[in-house]
Amino acid sequence: MKRRTFLRTSVAGAGAIAFSGSLWQNAALAAPAQLSPSPYGPLQAANAHGIQLPSGFTSQIVARSGQTVAGTPYTWHNAPDGGACFADGSGWIYVSNAEIGSGGGGCSALRFNSGGSVTSAYSILSGTNRNCAGGKTPWNTWLSCEEVDTGYVYETYPFGGTAAVRRSAMGRFNHEAAAADPVRQVIYLTEDKSDGGLYRFIPVTWGNLSSGTLQVLKAGTGTSGSFTWGTVPDPDGQPTTTRKQVAGMKVFNGGEGCHYANDTVWFTTKGDNRVWQLNLANSTYELAYDDSLVTNGTAPLTGVDNITGSTFGDLYVAEDGGNMEICIITPDDGISVFLRINGQSSSEICGPAFNPAGNRLYFSSQRGTTGSSSGGITYCVTGPFRT
Template sequence: MERRNFLRASVLGTGAVAFSGSLWHNAALAAPAQNAASPYGPLQAADTRGIQLPAGFTSQIVARSRQTVTGTSYTWHDAPDGGACFADGTGWIYVSNAEVSASAGGGASMLRFNSSGTVTGASRILSGTNRNCAGGKTPWNTWLSCEEVSDGRVWETYPFGGTAAVRPAMGRFNHEAAAADPVRRAIYLTEDASDGCFYRFVPTTWGDLSAGTLQVLRAGTGTSGSFTWGTVPDPDGSPTATRNQVSGAKRFNGGEGCHYANDTVWITTKGDNRVWQFNLAGSTYELAYDDSLVNPGPAPLTGVDNVTGSSFGDLYVAEDGGNMEICMITPDDKISVFLRINGQSSSEICGPAFNPAGNRLYFSSQRGTSGSSSGGITYCVTGPFRT
């Protein structure tokens, strides 16, 4: 049976009729993806902000590090990194991490937008933490801000108001990104280490992350196969690191982004420029992208980092370095460049996230044109995204 048909049959067996059409897009994504023309057409000349976009799309700057956010009295944080959007009445909120030390302002901030996309407020939602890299949004509208240090923790923050709280049961390791799975009631977690692992946290009570079980993915050394989960005995990771506590734990070379949709979770690994796909209904995994398997080349996506998805089922993968691009992987296993930032080769693209309507994509250039954490720029691209 061909992989696509197998996946489709597997999903049908789980009661797919209850899901929207986007399920078929995500379930069909069985790669590795290959080069193709963008569904939006070729990139146009760079705009005044140095961004190349397809025809019909426009960019704007919504915040700059160490500058007051327009329309507010709030100063935007250094080194903007992972982010997410939350519906807020007729508007929305964009949350962004600060990947700097606690003494330099580590934590997370938020921007509030009205229905026309104008900033109406900005504030801190987390302070005093270290190298808050990526994270993830929960179904109960909190933001999980992850510390990218060897004994890093997950902090649950409250964009709509509330006191941030550390979640020790989710483990202490070099945290990167998180993604929530409401079907299996689990939170998936990546680890930024050259011999890192892929985890899931199963809370005792869904919606309460103060207690639960941390597990690590167990599988063979190949790029496809089946997987199981093994419980991590000591989530505190001391004296033995969490990734070394369970035999058979699968190693990933520099875990970065993490995105869940419709019984599938994707993660990116920067050490080998791969996007991995985990088919949760069938407990199998495979490659959605590998730069060494693009034929004919050249491979468009290198320095893979944060990842998000559109309601249509397209994956948007940001580059840390590379050509400073956000690339698209479509449901029919095609990859192309969606945008490119010029003149910022010493930076990285972080925090891609769509607003609730799916017609605005937010992201940051962590170090902007200066190459310094004080030069971060947060953008918004508006246009006819596929929904």
Template sequence: MDRRAMLRATVLGAGAVALPFTAWSAAYGAPAQNAAGPYGGLQAADANGIQLPAGFTSSVVARSRRTVPGTSYTWHDAPDGGAVFPNGSGWVYVSNSEVAAGAGGASRLVFNSSGAVVGASRILSGTNSNCAGGKTPWNTWLSCEEVSLGRVFETYPLGGTAVARPAMGRFKHEAAAADPVRRVVYLTEDETDGKFYRFVPATWGDLSAGTLQVFRAGTGTSGTFTWATVPDPDGSPTPTRQQVSGAKTFNGGEGCHYADDTVWFTTKGDNRVWQVNLAAGTYELAYDDNLVNPGTAPLTGVDNITGSTAGDLYVAEDGGNMEICMITPDDKISVFLRITGQSGSEITGPAFTPAGDRLYFSSQRGTTGSSSGGITYCVTGPFRR
């Protein structure tokens, strides 16, 4: 039994007895270590410059400043965070545009049941540096501004008008992940002294009002934690990250993903993936590039993160070797894909279709190294489900 399954079994088992942290710590393994990937090694780069395991194929679905094939819509610059939403027999892929000076926002691609694009449109405009975000259980997309006093915008990929959600705090937002069990939304902050937050809506499904709280813990890489209310979510004149004594600092919060009573988030400043065990009230490292053995750490420049229906984590690199790496539930890490010839870019927006058989993502600056060169891809193949 892997440690995530063991954790759930222990917490939910006989009497749901809470162990002291020293016992939990002894039960945990080390952060993820190098291993052969479940799909085998990478093949030679395909026509799109992507190296994939045998049986997987890639396609280009959109390019910045070009008309999306099958539509009249021009795809946005600097595609970043993304998510997939069910839409009848098809689905919608949403992508942020990380452009400043009021030129940011988000767009959508509409697919039919066979995976062909049948529509594309803007769902958010006039915002700043929309980096990552998160999907809600009621099928809205939270598009986050990565600027000082940035806002969260709730957008409607299936139809509706986007609206700002200031109660979720004004800070340098990065990603969001909804937890339907505790009825909260987790939020990362892209600052060197950033914090990890959760927003507790007054009414689940309505993000117009609620309480912003910050993660409090010691200075170590594992331990127990609590939540404390942020007195002034507006973040002015005192930034939210400086308002609560004992709030734990994280170096450059990036992607965030929730599943099975666990939330994972990444920190780019120290190339780590953090794992918060919500049922147990503990946290630890799921990955640290300084603690990988044997051999060289495969994952650097950690950024966006998502998960598959099999419980595998997929972590995209901002730079590094332009890879998406896999962390399996038994804490093994390997390279799933590599984009070649695009060293001036970063991989963004990984997201699976509801069926788990397609993975969408973007190269934010493509082969040109410019925000106008973004490319959005789809990979299909025998994903574990």
């Protein structure tokens, strides 16, 4: 039984089955993903948007940087980055960060009806710096993270009507992504530095991020093993940065995307093209993917960046560079290409997120065909996704 199949089974049967150490050890020692055929079949020729998709899938452009969103007066932001979807009655909302510095950053939202048409667009955060990725909370807010050395996390409100709030207790460092764990009632945070850490924030009250404890993962130098957490004494990081405060902190090379599901956290590191996996039930970590460990062909995933998951258990990992692809890591530890964008080699793919039904995947090309932050394009792909 492969890793995520095992984890889904364990969650479904929690309370009815007691797992032995050997079973968890087998799950923890599974090999990193290897090249395999896509569950959706081969890529077809590029469509009118320059996107290669499997048969049965289509794409549309929902917004372009510097242009008004169709049917609204709102101008879409430059450099679209991390994003997420939120259920909104029979429709949904997609939020997207703006990775612009010097106070030009922030976050925008697109509201869709049940048919997938945009009904409104608006800002939910402005005046911040390099809002790169972030994470969705169980109470339907979006954590927008600043990717600067003195960056903060801002809690934003996708439905509008409430001003964003800076959550200083979550630490001041080069934030990238966040993922909420409702079981342990913590938020995991990645750090985009070559010697960065992986953090977790434990709020005093779950659902209220105004106060709590910031901790960083501690482990050896290997690519698998056990881990613990150490409390960061000074989350403000002044004068000593958070990643230099705890002895034994495990160093990760350029933390990027982060995703939680079923007692597991997956996060990516761009400096070494890896996807890491934390098995929270037994406090072990391992590699879910490493491009240098693909032994049965050419590694399909390079420039790893944002990551999300489907309800089926597939992981979708976007590339910053590489071949401008979104790749799939399946529950049986296979990796394949889901889509490829042609003619945009100076861009990166950001913000992959599924709508609530799981049949639409939103994402952006941050710099589009121009290679400039003003050329960003936000897409939607529709098709027979596994759910």
